[in-house]
Amino acid sequence: MGLLAEGTPLDWPEAKKVAGHVREWGIEQLLAIWRRAKGKERDKLLWGDEIEYLVVAFDDEKREVKLSLRQADILKALANDEKLLKQGGGVPELATGHVKSGKTAPTFHPEFGRFMLEATPGAPWGIDFKDLLDVEQDMKWRRQIANDHMYASEYPITMTTFPLLGDRKSITPWYPPSGASLRSQFVPDEIANPHIRFPTLAANIRARRGRKVELNVPVFHDEKTSTPWKDPTVDYDMHNWPEDDDVRNGAAKDDCIYMDAMAFGMGSCCLQITFQAMNIQEGRKMYDQLSPLGPILLALTAATPIYKGFLADTDVRWNQISQAVDDRTPEELGEKPLKNDRWRIPKSRYASNSTYISQDPRLRPEYFDPDLIVDEKLKARLMEGGMDDLLATHFAHLFIRDPIVVFAEDLEKLDLDSTDHFENLQSTNWQHMRFKPPPPGNDIGWRVEVRPMEIQITDFENAAFSVFLVLITRALLSFDLNFYLPIARTTENMETAHRRDAVLNEKFYFRKDPLPKRQPKLNGASNPPSGASTPQLQPSRPASPFGPVEDEYELMSVDEIINGKADGSFPGLIPLVESYLDSVNVDVETRCELAQYLALIRGRANGTLWTAAKWIRHYVREHKDYKKNSVVSGGMNYDLVKAVERITKQEGRDGRTTALTTPMASHKTLDMIFVLLSSIKADVQLPTERVDRIEKYVSPGMGHAAGRQVADTPELLGMILLQLPMRDLLLAQRVSKGFKAVMDGSASVQRALFFMPESQPADNAAYHLPRVNTLLNDYSNYRHIPLMAYARLPIFYDFTQRNDFTQRETPRAIALHSFLPVAGPTDGTFAVLLRAKEMPAGFREEVAAMRPDRYATGSWRRMYLTLPPCDIFFHDNGSHRSDSIHDCTKLATGVVLGELFEWMHENTSECAVEAEWKVNDCERGKEPGAVVHFWRLCKPDH
């Protein structure tokens, strides 16, 4: 959000009367920018991210969480922080003549919602790869600073929307709804930033529209949700404002959650990235090429499954914001014949974009939006001023809108050195891509803003998506990739991205072949690089006849788009990024950190990691208070937001695989465990680090007695412990003698630890799928779950050791490698397969250097590999992957980890054996189990 100008805003319809005037002046200002900056060249890649927060206030006594409307106070505290100012941070909007000292503390900005904050890095990022690793740290720093300027009960969370916004209760301080500007029956005027711009924006959108904005989000029909479902919170008897008639005129639709104010949309948080291009041509290219990625990014970052206390049937915020700022009149919407308005407009001001602007020979006329509305008069003026057709069309399209907030003072004189009128329209066209001309008076270049992504719960995720996008832009510029797709398909994709779990279940139109079509130029000549200093020089390419546009794209899953198609026909965005990284010099630590970010995106796309939307929905549906009727109660919301806060702080380091893959129930339980541990701290023999964390975590005096009580109740303790992930469960044995006794005495704990076989369910024994020891899965997590990357080789690790990249002390002979499942036997059996295989170089030395005695004890040795216990087969038909266990020798049944470990170490020789452990479930037509690889040295006669 830009700087907030002061002035006397015009009410509607006064503003309407001067709209043409503002547009014309805006166009003149644009032409001035164009003349000044069209030749601007050689700008660096600079980029920036914007993080938006919701400020929530917890009341742990009452188990309540509310939106805090203290934005102004918090910003004031930030603006007056001397230390922050010295480092260049603060709040530019509130700065009083203070000059930045060149240091780069983050800066904070007001946002539409009075419960929101926006934070940006103090200085833009570059493309030094080490810079990319600073992004996450900076995001964490921002959150920390914001938090430091709040009350102890407040916290800046990054959820797109507050689940109970509009419940008429969950704001503090509390104000009654139905104010003069919003006229909402759900939220008060005080929900919006009090700066005059915001209430005017809301009021004028409502006035222009002729009624309140109307947000109808399909409700998620759970088992006990009625059909048709009518939003029970709608008040049909309110008579404060003329707009209160809206609901009596059918504004609230059946089976939809109904909302009626701009705050429901503009109160959403998103993650936006802005890139500076080297020149206008490169900017136009990035704008076009990133546009088709928008819906994919939206689906990947989906995080919005709840509105106004109800589970929605959609996963993302986009359409709700679109509806929340939709100022179109009934005529423009096509509900009434055109009489006063100039045209029907197919999209809201907030929508997927509708233009391509790059002067690229690959841009075919068929790609353009057939429904594009353009102000031809303004376009003619732009072209008369020297602008080319494509760009003139783009801006003349944006300028079909009316300015919403007009300050009387600005209409006195046209200032061509200013951009206020241009920005007035430019910045109230909220399309998913934004092409931004250089601002006057400084050296900033042409920029492209990418706007579709939803904010993510953790800074790790926000950094991952930011960095991914940066790398994608570098790959597409280096490889000259082509993602062009007809705009109408991108518009459809945007709708598709709304569906529940679209990231896994839906298919999106995407270009089949993004690779450049050009032949390598003959005679050893290189192709002129795209966007080099002589950009007019377009690569000459053979005049290959264009086929039908429809043949250029097809429906693909997000997994295919991100990770590539199995048959290699589509490379995948992640492999493209990796190919780019292969072509530049990157140091090992950076590359490995970047690999974690890419692993997050990869995992989101292939389903191994959940979107926040899926996790939140799952959390609600698994909550003990949930009545299967789509209702999210205050208590559930408290637990949810509390959980979100914890995930933000812990990022899965609290022993969970990752927050977003683990059901919330166990997070809550983990709390209880921590409370428990703290209450009996005298007994605790845990690593210091863990104890420290517990101390930080548990508020003083909290839960001491309760913890003791639980610990004294073995059944209760056993049940709680069962919620723990495997590693913590193993570790829990070492908490105290009391813990150990409880665990030893509990059959279910023993089974959970894979210490004893569980009884087979008699009914569907044939289909009973063995469970894989999750300790082994933990290892496989290292590839799929970036947060676990540092916690590798769990079995043979010293649990007390914290391992990180530079301090890794690994027993090396055993390495477990997870692979994608290979085809297995067809009879539903499963087994451990051992095969003779070429020994990896250095393997023997590694074994020689090992100290097996170090692993002589440890309860993990008693763990089965699977439950029910599996067979081990040996297989030696060379290095070819076998798809069958039928030609193998059975070695043993019911092997435990200790035996396996011994077996792998008993001999040293010239060959190695690869053990491949697979769990098959072919009867169901899929293979859900992990496949784990071991290496071991074997006897020569093998």
Place this chain on the structure above:
Amino acid sequence: MKLILSTSNIIATGSSLRRSPGTKSNSELISSLRSNFEAHYTSATNDSENGNGITKSHYRSWTRRKDNGLEVPSLEFEDSALQEERERYDITLKLFYLPGAHVGQREVQTREALKLVLEGLHMPSVDLLIVSFPGIYFDEEEDCLDKISTRGPIESEPEGLESLIETWKTLEKLHDEGLVKKLGVAEFGHDRLRDFLDGTTIKPTVDQINLRDCCSVPKDLLTLAKSKSVELLVHNDCSNILPRGTTRELLGPGEGGAGILGEEAESSSKVGEKRKSLHGEEVRNGASESGSKDAMRGEVQPQWVVKYTAVVRDRGVVESKGYFAVAEVME
């Protein structure tokens, strides 16, 4: 006869993209050489396709004899220059000394490789020259299956430290002459790097190692690198990037070959290399018509490969990337 093979700028041709996770990492070099040859031998005739596919034009029409060598294809450096001035770029060269080549020739080879790149890019110097010695593989702490599959055929044992240092003296000269700003090595483990640092005057500032997706670096190597200001960079190349069999196939009379080499001589089968095509299928011996008239006979021995990349420094955009390779044909 010396053959100078080149790819031209491949960055925007799709050759440098990972097709699938299992792709061998020399596929970029092989496929870009192949497609560059193909573009030349097909365009030279430009006939419409007859039923039997593309007619190959005779290699003499698209290659050039120069001094005692043959440029495949003919080198034209007129349009291959980088667009901006020297300081805008990070130019990295990686020179692969191949197994079976003359160690004594390395000074000549290194200068020739550097000269080709400098002429091609129209640049006076490069930022970083990394050398890769045959048979040297960095051993990771943990076995990494992905990595093992990317080594390519092993055709040689690592050479001794003295030989490495002897070669390095050549590089030190290039550094002194201002042609190369920084020097680097590839795939050195802790011990080799330590000994090498002790034995050299101008120290390597880079050790490039292949991690694939296995992010584990031995602690001792990390510590050593940090203390000696050696940057550990990641690469994804085979050390034996251009095996003999592959070269013969690229240049041979077969279906995807350039038709420069004739049928394989009897003697070359002694090499004992499995004749597998790039795609893992057996090459159909003699399936295609025998190559061009006056095709060369004899054993082919790849000598070196140089890879170059030019990245626009403050934008992270790769503007130029390509390879030159030299092979000897011993008639």
